[in-house]
Amino acid sequence: xxxxxxxxxxxxxxxxxxxxxxxxxxxxxxxxxxxxxxxxxxxxxxxxxxxxxxxxxxxxxxxxxxxxxxxxxxxxxxxxxxxxxxxxxxxxxxxxxxxxxxxxxxxxxxxxxxxxxxxxxxxxxxxxxxxxxxxxxxxxxxxxxxxxxxxxxxx
Amino acid sequence: xxxxxxxxxxxxxxxxxxxxxxxxxxxxxxxxxxxxxxxxxxxxxxxxxxxxxxxxxxxxxxxxxxxxxxxxxxxxxxxxxxxxxxxxxxxxxxxxxxxxxxxxxxxxxxxxxxxxxxxxxxxxxxxxxxxxxxxxxxxxxxxxxxxxxxxxxxxxxxxxxxxxxxxxxxxxxxxxxxxxxxxxxxxxxxxxxxxxxxxxxxxxxxxxxxxxxxxxxxxxxxxxxxxxxxxxxxxxxxxxxxxxxxxxxxxxxxxxxxxxxxxxxxxxxxxxxxxxxxxxxxxxxxxxxxxxxxxxxxxxxxxxxxxxxxxxxxxxxxxxxxxxxxxxxxxxxxxxxxxxxxxxxxxxxxxxxxxxxxxxxxxxxxxxxxxxxxxxxxxxxxxxxxxxxxxxxxxxxxxxxxxxxxxxxxxxxxxxxxxxxxxxxxxxxxxxxxxxxxxxxxxxxxxxxxxxxxxxxxxxxxxxxxxxxxxxxxxxxxxxxxxxxxxxxxxxxxxxxxxxxxxxxxxxxxxxxxxxxxxxxxxxxxxxxxxxxxxxxxxxxxxxxxxxxxxxxxxxxxxxxxxxxxxxxxxxxxxxxxxxxxxxxxxxxxxxxxxxxxxxxxxxxxxxxxxxxxxxxxxxxxxxxxxxxxxxxxxxxxxxxxxxxxxxxxxxxxxxxxxxxxxxxxxxxxxxxxxxxxxxxxxxxxxxxxxxxxxxxxxxxxxxxxxxxxxxxxxxxxxxxxxxxxxxxxxxxxxxxxxxxxxxxxxxxxxxxxxxxxxxxxxxxxxxxxxxxxxxxxxxxxxxxxxxxxx
Numbered sequence: 001x002x003x004x005x006x007x008x009x010x011x012x013x014x015x016x017x018x019x020x021x022x023x024x025x026x027x028x029x030x031x032x033x034x035x036x037x038x039x040x041x042x043x044x045x046x047x048x049x050x051x052x053x054x055x056x057x058x059x060x061x062x063x064x065x066x067x068x069x070x071x072x073x074x075x076x077x078x079x080x081x082x083x084x085x086x087x088x089x090x091x092x093x094x095x096x097x098x099x100x101x102x103x104x105x106x107x108x109x110x111x112x113x114x115x116x117x118x119x120x121x122x123x124x125x126x127x128x129x130x131x132x133x134x135x136x137x138x139x140x141x142x143x144x145x146x147x148x149x150x151x152x153x154x155x
Numbered sequence: 156x157x158x159x160x161x162x163x164x165x166x167x168x169x170x171x172x173x174x175x176x177x178x179x180x181x182x183x184x185x186x187x188x189x190x191x192x193x194x195x196x197x198x199x200x201x202x203x204x205x206x207x208x209x210x211x212x213x214x215x216x217x218x219x220x221x222x223x224x225x226x227x228x229x230x231x232x233x234x235x236x237x238x239x240x241x242x243x244x245x246x247x248x249x250x251x252x253x254x255x256x257x258x259x260x261x262x263x264x265x266x267x268x269x270x271x272x273x274x275x276x277x278x279x280x281x282x283x284x285x286x287x288x289x290x291x292x293x294x295x296x297x298x299x300x301x302x303x304x305x306x307x308x309x310x311x312x313x314x315x316x317x318x319x320x321x322x323x324x325x326x327x328x329x330x331x332x333x334x335x336x337x338x339x340x341x342x343x344x345x346x347x348x349x350x351x352x353x354x355x356x357x358x359x360x361x362x363x364x365x366x367x368x369x370x371x372x373x374x375x376x377x378x379x380x381x382x383x384x385x386x387x388x389x390x391x392x393x394x395x396x397x398x399x400x401x402x403x404x405x406x407x408x409x410x411x412x413x414x415x416x417x418x419x420x421x422x423x424x425x426x427x428x429x430x431x432x433x434x435x436x437x438x439x440x441x442x443x444x445x446x447x448x449x450x451x452x453x454x455x456x457x458x459x460x461x462x463x464x465x466x467x468x469x470x471x472x473x474x475x476x477x478x479x480x481x482x483x484x485x486x487x488x489x490x491x492x493x494x495x496x497x498x499x500x501x502x503x504x505x506x507x508x509x510x511x512x513x514x515x516x517x518x519x520x521x522x523x524x525x526x527x528x529x530x531x532x533x534x535x536x537x538x539x540x541x542x543x544x545x546x547x548x549x550x551x552x553x554x555x556x557x558x559x560x561x562x563x564x565x566x567x568x569x570x571x572x573x574x575x576x577x578x579x580x581x582x583x584x585x586x587x588x589x590x591x592x593x594x595x596x597x598x599x600x601x602x603x604x605x606x607x608x609x610x611x612x613x614x615x616x617x618x619x620x621x622x623x624x625x626x627x628x629x630x631x632x633x634x635x636x637x638x639x640x641x642x643x644x645x646x647x648x649x650x651x652x653x654x655x656x657x658x659x660x661x662x663x664x665x666x667x668x669x670x671x672x673x674x675x676x677x678x679x680x681x682x683x684x685x686x687x688x689x690x691x692x693x694x695x696x697x698x699x700x701x702x703x704x705x706x707x708x709x710x711x712x713x714x715x716x717x718x719x720x721x722x723x724x725x726x727x728x729x730x731x732x733x734x735x736x737x738x739x740x741x742x743x744x745x746x747x748x749x750x751x752x753x754x755x756x757x758x759x760x761x762x763x764x765x766x767x768x769x770x771x772x773x774x775x776x777x778x779x780x781x782x783x784x785x786x787x788x789x790x791x792x793x794x795x796x797x798x799x800x801x802x803x804x805x806x807x808x809x810x811x812x813x814x815x816x817x818x819x820x821x822x823x824x825x826x827x828x829x830x831x832x833x834x835x836x837x838x839x840x841x842x843x844x845x846x847x848x849x850x851x852x853x854x855x856x857x858x859x860x861x862x863x864x865x866x867x868x869x870x871x872x873x874x875x876x877x878x879x880x881x882x883x884x885x886x887x888x889x890x891x892x893x894x895x896x897x898x899x900x901x902x903x904x905x906x907x908x909x910x911x912x913x914x915x916x917x918x919x920x921x922x923x924x925x926x927x928x929x930x931x932x933x934x935x936x937x938x939x940x941x942x943x944x945x946x
Contacts, residue, residue: 018279029278034189035182037403039354040436044860047354075182083180091176094825097833098659099179100354100403106180125868132860134354134404135659136829137836137896138868 006067008033009077017064023057024048026064027074035076036103039132046131049104050074056111058104058130075103078110085153086110086144095144097135105131109145110153117154121146166668166678167887170825173664174683178401185400187358187373188433195360196225198419198432199281201271201288202441203263206297206512206853207312210261210270210290218273218287223280226426227288229271230260236421240477241387241412243632244484246508250320253313253510255477257414257421263292264312264476264512266854267441269414274426278433297853301471301509302450312476312510319474319508320483324490326565327501332465336456340537345921346526348448348473348847349840350857351519352865353658355403356439361419362429369396372416375405376696377656379480379633381688383412384420399686402658406837407518408443409658410698411480415442437858445847446519448473449486451530453493461542461549465501466565468493468530474508475515481522482515483508484631488523488617491566495531496575496615496791497553502565512853518698520837521894524616525901532612532902533909533919540913546906547579547588550613557881568617570789572881573817575613582793582815585875591797599914604803607810608911610796612903618891619704619788619883636783637701638693639709641670641717643776645763647756648680654694655706656686660893661826662702668822669707669887673714674755675741693781700891703822704788708885712780720776724762725753727769788883788890792816794835794899798907802915805930807843807908809872816895817879820888827892831876834896840866841897842904844923864923916940 001016008031015030027033027050036059039047043061050059051073078084086106089095096102105128112119112127119127124145125138133141178184215227230237233256240255258269271288275281296310303309304317311317333339360371368390374380377397385392402409415432423430434442452469472486486506494502521528535553539546555562557574564570583589588609595607620626623634638654651670655662667681684690695705718738725743726733735746744752753761758776761767765774797810814831821827844864848856857863864870882888901922908924909917915936920928 021279025278028189032191033182034186035184037184037186037355038188038433039356040860042436042859042861045354045436045865075180079181087180090180091172094173094829096176096179097661097829098354098402098404099175099184100186102179103182121873125871129867129869132354132865132867134352134406134837134865135833137832137834137874138871139832139874140829142868142873 002065004065004068007071009074019063019065021064022060023062023064023067024059027059033074033076036074037100039100044132046108047101047104049107049131051107051110056108075106078106085148085151089144089148089151093140093144093147095136095140101131101133105133105141109148112145113149113154118149166671167820167822169668169823171664171668171678171823173661174667175661175663186355186403187360187371187400190360190371192362192429195429195431196274196276196426197278197281198422198430199273199285200269201285201290203259203266203268203270205263205292205294206266207295208263208292209295210259210263211293212291213271214289215271217289218284221284221287223276224273224284225276226274227271228422230256230258233258233421234260236389237417238388240414240417240479241383242478242480242482244481245630246322246483246487247320250483251313251315251318252478253315257417265514267514272418272422274422274430297512299511299513299849299853301473301511304509304511312512317510319478319510321505321507322487323505325503329465329467329501329503332501333456336464337459338457338538338541339454340534340541341454342534342537342919344451344453344530344533346447346449346451346529347922349446349519349845350440350847350863351406351408351443351446352863353404353406353408356434356436357409357413357415357443358433359416359419360429360431361423363424367394368420369398370416370420371398371400373402373409374399375402375409375656375658375698377686377688378654378694378696380412380416384417388417388420396689399656405658406520407446407522407698410518411444436860440858440863441855442514444479444517445475445514446516447526448516449526451526453530453534455534455538457538461538461544461552463497463499463553466494466499468504470506472506472508473513473516474510475513476510477515479515479517482517485516485518485523486526487629489527491568491617492524492527493531494565495528496555496613498555499565513849520834520897522699524894525838525898528612528614528898529902532614533906536906536909537918546611547583554613569786571786571884573615573789573791574879574881575791577879578791578815578817579613579793581877581879582795582813585815585877586795586797586811586813588795604801606800606802606911608798608800608907608909610798610903610905610907610910612794612899612906614794614899615789615791616700616894616898617787617789618700618894619784620699620701621787622785623783633695634783635695635705636781637695637706637709638779638781639706639713640779641713641777643717643759645760647759649674649676651681651683651710652691653683653685653706653710654691654696655702656694656696658697660697660702661823665703665822665826666710669710670714673711674717676755700893703889704883704885704891705782705784707887707889708784709780709782711886712782713778716778716780717776720778721755721758723769723772724758728753728761784885786884788819790816790818790890790892790895792895792899794903796903796907798904798911800908800911800929802933805926805933807924807929809904811875812872813875814896814899815877815879816892817881818892818895819880819883819890821878822889828876830892831896832874834894835874835900836866836871838897838900839871839904841901842922842924844870846923
């Protein structure tokens with residue numbers, strides 16, 4: 001067991017974890033933060049995307065011990081008093097159906113907009129290539145990211 | 156208490172933002188895998204590495220020695236109680252339905268079949284322990300190709316052989332249709348095997364308290380599942396509660412009674428503690444039922460002006476190793492769809508269901524209808540090419556004209572409405588069809604290395620499954636009705652209980668819109684309850700684009716009953732005759748006296764108080780309705796795809812995609828657009844990217860999303876969508892939309908690719924049309940054109 005110190009959605013935690021424990025399982029099974037789902041086991045789908053020190057990571061591909069000292073933001077901690085512009089935009093543009101990919105899609109989009117506050121549609125599509133959605137055909141997701149960009153989501 | 160001063164705006168047709176989204180965009184969703192319970196254990200499966208083998212021994216003793224392992228079971232341990240997974244669709248009287256134990260006992264028939272289960276305190280321990288289970292096998296020969304499986308001397312999947320059934324249909328004089336026909340075209344098309352890949356992996360939690368069991372499952376069919384567990388596994392129905400919490404997509408893949416669900420119920424009873432199982436994606440790709448997988452031989456006879464005379468279809472359909480819930484019926488849903496929107500003199504259909512040592516197939520978005528639509532829409536393009544007629548022109552010469560509805564097809568289906576002319580005209584306009592044809596001709600003329608092709612698909616679909624009597628006549632094991640309840644709460648708010656179990660479709664929003672209009676209550680005052688058999692005790696669940704056309708109509712019927720009861724109470728309150736009460740916009744009024752009236756909320760409160768009700772009136776406005784449709788609904792549309800094909804690399808790029816759909820009245824256009832987009836994406840996935848591949852030993856090679864190519868945003872185009880409208884015969888005028896895009900888009904895309912490459916003499920490319928396949932097709936066509944030899 002290894003001791004880790006992480007901040008998740010603004011709350012500090014100290015835990016003893018197995019070195020092999022995946023960050024996503026630490027979030028879900030140890031902390032009970034089930035807003036971050038698991039969609040695959042090969043880091044292809046991106047459903048488990050969270051922000052680690054502001055950068056998007058697939059939390060199935062990060063060990064909990066690698067998050068030592070890090071600040072993690074999950075979908076549960078993205079709203080700051082009110083919904084994040086991406087959360088609002090995903091609802092407004094109907095950018096989700098079953099919603100399973102949505103947490104990862106929103107956090108990947110947050111990272112994308114931080115790098116490029118005003119992306120073209122093509123840049124949005126390329127930027128979200130690592131996040132799979134089986135319901136929407138992506139059209140409304142692209143529109144939602146565009147809307148959030150216009151609303152200043154990169155701030 | 157809210158009383159509505161102003162009648163709410165009409166909800167039907169409004170792009171309401173979804174009620175569901177508040178929990179989905181904030182991470183408060185209740186997926187099955189989120190559930191934890193005190194004492195809950197985790198289950199993991201040992202799965203067969205062989206496509207076909209005898210199990211000679213299973214030893215779980217070493218696994219049981221590991222810290223944290225509570226129990227382990229092999230098939231023999233469960234043999235007395237595990238029974239056989241059900242097939243609800245024995246399509247012919249002599250169909251072979253092999254026993255299908257949830258856990259294999261003495262023989263395995265596909266890679267991934269469960270042979271043992273380990274139960275441990277956490278998921279990591281369970282996953283570790285399966286490596287300590289020692290299973291020995293005696294390998295048998297796999298059966299992998301349905302084209303060889305029926306030959307004499309083929310290894311057998313089951314003792315009874317590799318043929319499950321043969322189902323035939325014929326109408327019209329086929330000999331006359333083909334005799335002296337100026338044009339006869341025969342093709343063989345491949346419907347590759349697909350993996351549904353709902354984003355949420357399957358997950359199950361089973362918990363017993365005394366003799367009652369609650370099963371949470373990521374399922375589309377909580378009601379059917381409850382019935383099946385009762386009917387086939389010896390647990391009294393009243394002791395079973397099935398809950399489908401938030402479910403992350405299904406597309407047919409969660410329309411199943413799975414081995415893992417049954418084993419969770421049986422094993423949690425044995426160990427006396429709650430048991431959870433959640434699959435990994437790799438496990439799911441192997442063991443979630445697959446879709447499609449047919450060889451289609453299709454032959455048409457036509458006049459020289461392109462008029463169809465006869466159509467013959469001969470299918471080989473891969474059942475996989477066993478028949479699951481509706482496995483054998485899936486191709487038969489297509490049987491009625493090969494003639495599509497076209498008139499003809501004769502039609503014959505034959506389907507042979509064949510066993511192989513692969514994962515069973517079953518319903519996947521469209522279920523039989525995409526396969527049929529693909530074949531007919533592909534061969535209509537071949538007919539056009541043969542005669543040198545525009546592909547849309549040859550379709551128009553054959554389709555049912557809008558003034559001919561209602562029209563009974565050669566299959567005996569009565570299409571109630573449609574307007575193929577209108578949808579096609581609109582699609583051509585949106586695509587810029589004529590300009591693109593001109594550009595195509597110009598690029599062909601100058602031998603451009605990047606060719607342009609235009610593909611059409613003028614699809615229809617029988618959806619709104621289904622009239623119970625029709626299902627009965629097809630030997631299906633259940634009805635096709637749907638149930639709804641309306642509960643008028645004392646404060647004037649409304650609970651709507653629906654038997655249709657949503658998993659992404661937005662029922663909570665659309666159902667609120669329908670009920671808001673029917674009862675004249677605010678959209679916000681309605682809560683929709685679903686997916687729990689203790690709350691929604693009756694239902695037929697969600698598949699086959701049925702929720703709105705069947706479940707939506709059940710809502711309307713239940714609202715009618717609320718209003719009828721409300722009229723009696725309102726009349727009593729106003730000292731009027733019930734026959735003089737009219738109801739509109741949430742208000743009961745005395746005919747001819749608009750001053751007098753009672754809001755439905757006031758009537759609800761008065762009924763709750765029950766102090767002064769009509770003599771003999773049962774104090775409740777709550778109502779139930781079960782709606783059984785009289786007919787299918789028949790949505791249709793014209794999808795056009797313009798694709799560019801790089802003849803040097805084989806790369807296909809979709810340049811523009813237009814979908815004009817006629818789905819009748821639209822409840823929520825935003826939700827409809829989403830359904831159409833997602834459907835198109837899945838159909839494009841089949842055309843360009845997706846295929847479940849088994850190797851020669853029967854190992855699935857596409858177990859991960861790195862190997863099985865679910866398209867990403869970067870792989871897909873933007874879509875141009877529009878609608879035409881010819882209302883369906885039901886009171887809401889609705890048809891259904893869930894499967895439309897998937898049915899329509901696959902042939903539109905492949906037709907575009909073949910259209911681009913027709914100057915090279917190419918008549919077909921097997922799906923998925925990967926760059927390699929397209930490039931090889933061009934190379935071999937070029938070689939053939941130059942009289943052989945490498946290009």
